[in-house]
Amino acid sequence: MDVLIIYKGWDSLDKEKDAVAVNMLNAFISQVDAQTGKKISEDAGLMLIAYATNIIASLSQE
Numbered sequence: 001m002d003v004l005i006i007y008k009g010w011d012s013l014d015k016e017k018d019a020v021a022v023n024m025l026n027a028f029i030s031q032v033d034a035q036t037g038k039k040i041s042e043d044a045g046l047m048l049i050a051y052a053t054n055i056i057a058s059l060s061q062e
Contacts, residue, residue, distance in 0.1 A: 018059045025052045 008024050029052050036045025 022056050022059055025056050028052055 029049050032040060032045050032048045032052075036042060036049075040048070
């Protein structure tokens with residue numbers, strides 16, 4: 001899993017590029033989903049996906 005995706009996503013937020021940030025967060029969700037039950041526990045995977053989904057939702061409200 002490429003942890004740099006998260007940092008790139010935050011960098012996009014800082015530059016007010018919401019669409020890029022959402023794309024990065026969706027890529028993160030896909031990677032977490034792929035690793036959930038393997039390298040990431042079920043609970044941790046669900047929590048990470050929920051956090052990323054909440055960030056995407058808050059960006060959509062702005």
